[in-house]
Amino acid sequence: MNIGDVARQSGVPPKTIRYYEDIGLIRPNRSENGYRAFTESHIHKLAFLGRARALGFTIEDCRTLLSLYEDENRESMQVKAVAEDHLRQIEEKIAKLQSMRATLAELVEKCAGDHRPDCPIIEDLSPERLAK
Amino acid sequence: MNIGDVARQSGVPPKTIRYYEDIGLIRPNRSENGYRAFTESHIHKLAFLGRARALGFTIEDCRTLLSLYEDENRESMQVKAVAEDHLRQIEEKIAKLQSMRATLAELVEKCAGDHRPDCPIIEDLSPERLAK
């Protein structure tokens, strides 16, 4: 199977598939004409990678998860550890973003948004504290 | 003033200050010895940039905000537009992350995390649909 078919079936774009080969996530054979030759197994792996990336796992996490996916003797605690770690990081990001949102929302609400220059947003960003 | 002092007073690291000069956010003069020579005004701008970055504004947003900060004739609607846009993007990111978190939390909870290979996380990522 050529890269285009695999892209369609896995949902991973050709460019990304080539990139994944570059970094060693998948290792397709080559046909005589130089084209990459994929199997069903590659489609599965790529779809797996697509799902994992959609859940925000890093490429390195994906590498680990993929090897666990292929490992009949994996222990589920290995998988869980990766997922829990990732979950924690997501929660940190959410917390940070929510704090930004709170501040921003407040500033946006206070700003008249008219033709005058006075602006609580600019004021909040301004380091007047230093002048005081 | 040298870069170290400015870094301390603005909270922006020297490396970052140099980078901001590279991309034209600030334009310090030079002393005869080749050192950057900063003024109070630079400290204010850098502190402003630091605050804006902490709220997640992109560098390009910062460029805009900084020019509005310096513009006596700005209209607050210009500032508000930038902030509202940014706020929207933050909310999108939060939504995306929350959806990831929901899925991940569910999977993590369902995973036994023991020495057996069976794992709902791996199963969820696996493209069994394709096989069916």
Add this chain to the structure above:
DNA sequence: ATTGACCCTCCAGTAACTGGAAGCCTCATA
């Protein structure tokens, strides 16, 4: 004269792709 703390520039790397150029390969149609 020699530390030690600054400062300088330039290069490379980070994360995960994405776009584009230049150039084969293949298949269907005229």
Add this chain to the structure above:
DNA sequence: TATGAGGCTTCCAGTTACTGGAGGGTCAAT
């Protein structure tokens, strides 16, 4: 059989916002 569309190849560069490090001047004090 020629041709044109579309698919495949590689390689290079750009994206975001820095950060680390090498190699090398500068300055103030001892």
